[in-house]
Amino acid sequence: MKKVGNPNSISRILLFSLAFMLTFSIQIFAQDAAAGKALFNAQCAACHKLDGKMTGPALRGVGDKYEKEWLYKWIRNSADLIKSGDDRANKIFNEYGQSPMTAFPQLSDADIDNIIAYTMEPKVEIAPPGPDTGGNVVVSGGISNEVILGALALVLGMLVVMLFLVNNVLTKIAKANGIEAVAKEKSLPIWKAYAKNQFLVLVTVIFLLLSSAYFAYGWMMQIGVDQGYEPVQPIHYSHRIHAGENGIDCKYCHSSARESKHSGIPSLNVCMNCHKNISEVAETTATEEYSKDFYDKEIQKLYAAVGWDQAEQKYTGKTQPVKWVRIHNLPDLVYFNHAQHVTVAGIECQTCHGPVEEMEIMKQHSPLTMGWCINCHRETDVKLKDNDYYKKIHEELSKKYGVDKLTAAQMGGLECGKCHY
Numbered sequence: 001m002k003k004v005g006n007p008n009s010i011s012r013i014l015l016f017s018l019a020f021m022l023t024f025s026i027q028i029f030a031q032d033a034a035a036g037k038a039l040f041n042a043q044c045a046a047c048h049k050l051d052g053k054m055t056g057p058a059l060r061g062v063g064d065k066y067e068k069e070w071l072y073k074w075i076r077n078s079a080d081l082i083k084s085g086d087d088r089a090n091k092i093f094n095e096y097g098q099s100p101m102t103a104f105p106q107l108s109d110a111d112i113d114n115i116i117a118y119t120m121e122p123k124v125e126i127a128p129p130g131p132d133t134g135g136n137v138v139v140s141g142g143i144s145n146e147v148i149l150g151a152l153a154l155v156l157g158m159l160v161v162m163l164f165l166v167n168n169v170l171t172k173i174a175k176a177n178g179i180e181a182v183a184k185e186k187s188l189p190i191w192k193a194y195a196k197n198q199f200l201v202l203v204t205v206i207f208l209l210l211s212s213a214y215f216a217y218g219w220m221m222q223i224g225v226d227q228g229y230e231p232v233q234p235i236h237y238s239h240r241i242h243a244g245e246n247g248i249d250c251k252y253c254h255s256s257a258r259e260s261k262h263s264g265i266p267s268l269n270v271c272m273n274c275h276k277n278i279s280e281v282a283e284t285t286a287t288e289e290y291s292k293d294f295y296d297k298e299i300q301k302l303y304a305a306v307g308w309d310q311a312e313q314k315y316t317g318k319t320q321p322v323k324w325v326r327i328h329n330l331p332d333l334v335y336f337n338h339a340q341h342v343t344v345a346g347i348e349c350q351t352c353h354g355p356v357e358e359m360e361i362m363k364q365h366s367p368l369t370m371g372w373c374i375n376c377h378r379e380t381d382v383k384l385k386d387n388d389y390y391k392k393i394h395e396e397l398s399k400k401y402g403v404d405k406l407t408a409a410q411m412g413g414l415e416c417g418k419c420h421y
């Protein structure tokens, strides 16, 4: 009797490789538009929307309106282009009451290409989830993960069905030709197979032990320390949505982190730069835990606080201050300076504050104990490059210690007086 290879295994390999290729290509495609979205939200969203006018024109499809070179020039410095007498530049400038657009000399060609790629994405229309919400909801913004996942699932589903059919036909042909496909071994129920596999059982036990130890340790370390402190704020403000999904730069809101001791919480006027125009969140922003309705009500709280009349599009003058609950708080006897760490040492906010761009609710990530400060000062090298301020002192000290690199500790970062008044 002739045998043929198990048709199942072939189809499985085919399926996997197709799925792999598909994910891969979608990722490449989505990547630059995603980077563009982040840039757009950080740099342009204060004045532009994709659809609809704001301070500046709607930008959807702007790549069709102008050629690349023109856009590079315009975005890097629109004032120069206007001065050069360019017709189209002057036309749009006059159309918008000669209000100037910020210059962005720091954006590379690739950055601008990404932003344009984002503006060229088609508008996504999503049908409402329930039958009771009449009418189509128009969602601006890029291709969301859910859309991609949905499409992927659909394609995969179709593939599975096709493979199943092909498989059937093949078996039929094989039967008609007198060939018998290899019969499957009768498989054990999953839990039995699992119990039989001692290695798997061992791994599971170790995993359980380790994770419980980890949580117990974490719990004990919290005693007396405010790590993880996560109070309820007067407005549910999500860093995940702002700094994460929309890629707004931390310094857009915490602008004083660079040059002063304190980082500060932004005033509500900063919020209104965007929220005059964003009165509700996209359907796709809602999560299982927080509905669109919930988020929209939170934006209404912001409007109530600054006294913004949405219908009239003007301020009523009636305001109620928002009292944000302070989360990070060192005792008065400690001196800590943000500018020193962020600007001089070049430390990322996330090193101390954790993955803020993933936090739906802000919480204290680091213990803020003396040991925590000191450990880092022992371990972290001071940034020597491009730092005139320290150049001389560095040269002297590195000779003294006979090393190229200097830790913050060697610079005096362990002296009591540096951190204590």
Ligand code: HEC
Pocket: 040, 043, 044, 045, 046, 047, 048, 055, 056, 057, 058, 059, 062, 065, 071, 074, 075, 078, 092, 093, 094, 096, 097, 098, 099, 100, 101, 102, 104, 115
């Ligand atoms: C401070 C507000 C402001 C910011 C920030 C801003 N723009 Fe503009 N933009 C304008 C205004 C206003 C106009 C209309 C022309 C004018 O008055 O200068 C404009 C016009 C444009 C145009 C021409 C559109 C058309 O339809 O003719 C493009 C393209 C553009 N902006 C891209 C960008 C990009 C990309 C960014 C972010 C990197 C950005 N803008 C950031 C205010 C701004």
Ligand code: HEC
Pocket: 233, 237, 239, 242, 243, 248, 249, 250, 251, 252, 253, 254, 265, 266, 324, 325, 326, 327, 328, 329, 349, 350, 353, 356, 357, 361, 362
């Ligand atoms: C759109 C404005 C905005 C942006 C962008 C933003 N934040 Fe915030 N941040 C706030 C507001 C408002 C609060 C106060 C409410 C809260 O604690 O959630 C806050 C609170 C914080 C706190 C806690 C302050 C305290 O009370 O101790 C930290 C830390 C923080 N932000 C870090 C960051 C970092 C890091 C980023 C960038 C990844 C960032 N923020 C981006 C607005 C912003």
Ligand code: HEC
Pocket: 041, 042, 045, 046, 235, 236, 237, 238, 239, 241, 242, 246, 248, 253, 266, 267, 268, 270, 271, 272, 273, 274, 275, 278, 280, 281, 282, 283, 285, 295, 296, 298, 299, 302
């Ligand atoms: C640079 C633009 C920008 C700034 C500044 C900004 N927001 Fe937002 N905000 C957005 C965008 C974009 C969304 C999400 C819209 C969506 O998902 O469709 C949003 C959503 C929200 C939401 C609903 C989701 C959530 O986080 O609960 C609230 C509430 C909110 N913002 C409050 C604030 C407050 C308070 C400030 C000032 C501290 C602020 N925003 C500053 C752009 C901004």
Ligand code: HEC
Pocket: 250, 251, 254, 257, 258, 261, 262, 263, 264, 265, 328, 329, 330, 331, 336, 338, 341, 342, 347, 348, 349, 350, 351, 352, 353, 368
């Ligand atoms: C070296 C660690 C470190 C880095 C880096 C750092 N922070 Fe902080 N941050 C702290 C500590 C410690 C506090 C508590 C300060 C206090 O109580 O005086 C704090 C407090 C804050 C607060 C509360 C308000 C205030 O100023 O006390 C905000 C907001 C904040 N940080 C945002 C940021 C942002 C945004 C960045 C990045 C630009 C950043 N931090 C980088 C350690 C750090």
Ligand code: HEC
Pocket: 330, 334, 335, 336, 337, 340, 341, 344, 345, 347, 351, 352, 368, 369, 372, 373, 374, 376, 377, 380, 381, 382, 383, 390, 408, 411, 412, 413, 418, 419
């Ligand atoms: C993630 C690492 C890190 C953490 C955490 C950290 N620091 Fe620092 N700190 C540095 C570095 C690096 C420098 C050196 C900066 C420079 O001068 O180039 C520094 C410098 C300093 C200085 C100036 C020292 C001098 O020689 O002038 C003070 C004061 C200071 N830190 C206080 C603190 C306090 C207080 C804390 C805890 C609340 C803290 N730091 C937590 C990395 C850290």
Ligand code: HEC
Pocket: 330, 331, 334, 368, 369, 370, 373, 374, 377, 413, 414, 415, 416, 417, 418, 419, 420
């Ligand atoms: C890198 C910064 C740093 C240096 C250097 C430093 N401390 Fe501290 N110290 C802190 C911080 C931050 C706290 C607050 C810890 C907390 O709230 O749990 C603290 C707390 C303390 C406390 C406890 C105060 C209380 O009320 O509980 C004492 C005592 C103290 N430090 C003494 C010293 C002495 C002595 C030195 C020099 C050998 C020193 N510290 C050097 C950052 C520092």
